[in-house]
Amino acid sequence: NNAADTPKCYFLDGPAGTGKTFVYSTLLHTIRGRGDDVIPVASTGIAATLLIRGRTAHSVFKIPIDLNATSTCNLKPNTKEADM
DSSP states (O other): OOGGGSOOOOOOOOOTTSSHHHHHHHHHHHHHHTTOOOOOEESSHHHHHTSTTOEEHHHHTTOOSSOOTTOOOOOOTTSHHHHO
16 A cells, blocks of 8 residues: 555644645645645635635535534545545
8 A cells, every 4th residue: 555645634723824825725736736636625615715626624525504413424435525
C-alpha cells in the first residue's frame, strides 16, 4: 500500500486574519497541479466560497439539514463520493 495513494484529510484552524485561506489556496493549487483530486470542504456556505471549488460539508457528505434523533447520512457506500 503506497502512502501517496492513501486518502488524507487535513484540518486547519486559527484566528481570523492568520492566513488560513492563503494556506488552503496554496495547498489546493499544489495538489491539483500534481494531478491529484481534492475536495475542499467547509462547514458553512460563506466559508466554502473562499475556497477554490469549495463545498459545504452537508453537500459533500449528504448530511441532512433537518437533523433529529433519527437522521442518517444518505451517502451510499462504494460510490465515487464515498471513496473520496
